[in-house]
Ligand SMILES: Cc1ncc(COP(=O)(O)O)c(C=O)c1O
């Protein structure tokens with residue numbers, strides 16, 4: 233049976249060169265980077281090197297703009313909480329309806345504390361309306377937080393342009409770039425982005441390491457106070473091995489950037505085109521003109537995402553259902569709902585996300601099994617007329633929708 237991993241937006245395999253780079257910091261060089269004995273020899277220097285490797289990948293102007301954190305979620309929380317603490321008179325936050333829960337659950341909570349949250353809607357293709365965005369910017373807004381790329385659909389938002397608009401209005405701009413860093417080129421020094429979040433495990437580094445990029449001169453309040461680590465901007469003894477691993481992963485991401493945007497994209501495109509050609513009643517969600525090269529999110533109408541995943545898993549293929557009815561509710565994902573995807577399609581959405589470890593022959597394996605999986609499940613579906621092999625008349629009415 234094949235063993236095909238197409239869930240790289242959930243997490244990635246740690247590159248073996250990353251593991252090799254990390255090992256000495258568990259064994260010989262396990263000392264605290266702040267110590268001055270032989271066990272700490274070279275440790276502070278290794279962290280400094282990692283900082284400049286991250287700096288290079290994202291095109292930051294100074295290595296001092298890189299703050300190591302414990303994960304993407306911590307970076308997101310730090311950015312937003314810092315902005316509101318630093319500007320206590322500003323009581324509004326602008327974000328989007330399709331952010332990761334790391335942002336959405338945080339702002340939901342701030343709303344309960346009295347903040348006004350503007351969650352910008354998206355159109356059917358997952359795009360934002362920049363005119364409406366411009367009208368929201370004011371001196372009441374503490375921060376704008378807009379993801380660079382969406383984890384479910386791969387849709388890329390125009391964050392460089394949006395950061396310029398925020399800057400012109402005197403508003404701080406943060407982007408959750410967890411899905412974008414390492415997949416598409418960026419040059420932060422040429423932008424007005426003030427803060428940016430990275431998560432190591434999305435780019436072949438380990439889980440539990442992240443970065444907050446903080447533009448020099450940006451007002452800032454630490455989330456964690458304590459020791460002097462990270463120049464007092466994030467206290468806590470450095471996760472040395474993971475920091476070194478993330479640095480190495482960034483170096484490798486630069487090396488593989490072109491491969492990611494040409495060969496990995498070609499695998500994604502072949503899968504997508506093969507599926508759409510072979511299977512009726514399926515479509516690709518998101519903004520097809522502005523997408524990560526590694527991601528496709530396909531809605532298979534009239535069937536259930538989780539059932540597709542189970543059959544894929546049986547065939548040795550790992551993907552994910554971005555739209556899986558989360559947290560035990562029967563509601564498809566907030567991203568599908570924000571795009572107004574009908575529930576007969578939103579429930580059958582599957583995300584295939586690639587990495588440089590995938591191959592064209594794996595794509596062909598998926599193309600071999602997918603049509604029969606879909607046909608099998610449609611035979612069981614209340615929305616499908618098996619005799620005529622077509623959707624039932626008026627499928628939206630055939631079964632009551634479960635979400636408001
Ligand atoms: C867009 C986005 N933001 C934030 C996160 C959270 O990152 P971490 O798992 O490192 O906390 C993820 C991970 O799924 C993500 O996809």
Ligand code: FES
Nearest residue numbers: 537538556557579
């Ligand atoms: S994906 Fe399971 S019911 Fe919607």
